Amino acid sequence: MATSLALYSTLEFAANPGRPVTAAEIAAKYGVSLHHLSKVLADLARAGLLDSVRGVGGGYRFAGNPKRLTLLDVIELFEQTVESGNGNGERNEVETALAQVLSEIDxxxxxxxxxxxxxTMLKLVEKHRNAGSPVAEKMQR
Amino acid sequence: MTSADLKDTTAIVIRPVEAADLGQVIAIDAESTGIQKTDYWYELFHRFGTGHSRQRLFLVAESEGTIQGFIIGEVRDWEFGSPSCGWVFAIDVRPGARLAGLGTKLFDSICAGFRHAGVDTVRTQVSRDNNLMLSFVRSQGMMAAPVITLEMSLD
Incomplete structure (x- = not known):
């Protein structure tokens, strides 16, 4: 859940560069818990992807580089990604074969x-918006 | 020339490769891959660079007499059962000329060539370790194709 919120939020802030957006605004837009979202935004700010803007009209502002920041960069802030390889300990042939397939997926x-x-994601959102996707239109509002 | 010099990409001309360009094309490829493949490039030039076929495209980006990048592709019919589509199988830009939109210009040009040849889909294949190239083609709007490339060792 935290990862999804982080991805939605990052895209939301990046789509509005320079404009402070509040946690309440995003929570209302996506129908998510403000308490949970606030924690996620604090983590994104700690990672340097958001700047906190204080005072009236405050909130957070995107501080990342949209040309360089990838979805994986955001995901890895909230999830431990699995490293490919044989893992720890001895495996029998069934476990080894299954691990090989899972590793391929990873x-x-x-x-x-x-x-x-x-x-790239913002371009994709724009494409869906032009095609009339309700999700993309939600991001525009 | 650096990318800072290439901010004005209107000065760039995208055109079919000529025999005189091959030395620079080979040098760009060798700088990226670390392998000088002279015979391979001359062979490619003879197959793709003569401009006799709308199905085969070998384009270069030129700025004031210097070749800054290239792209090669062809229309393949019914390969693996797939309807005709354009395949891009080589693209490169001089490291010092990157981040100025040259790759996008080359890609747009070959896509225009494919459309002219009557196809409406373009494909490529990128190593999943090649994050730079994957990010580039993704930024052009490419998504995963409905095919999976498989291989096995013959040892």
């Missing part, structure tokens, strides 16, 4: 998330 997943930048 590597593809990692390559996918690691190659999609926030800027």
């Amino acid at each position: 590597e593809i997943t990692k390559a996918t998330f690691g190659s999609i930048t926030i800027e």
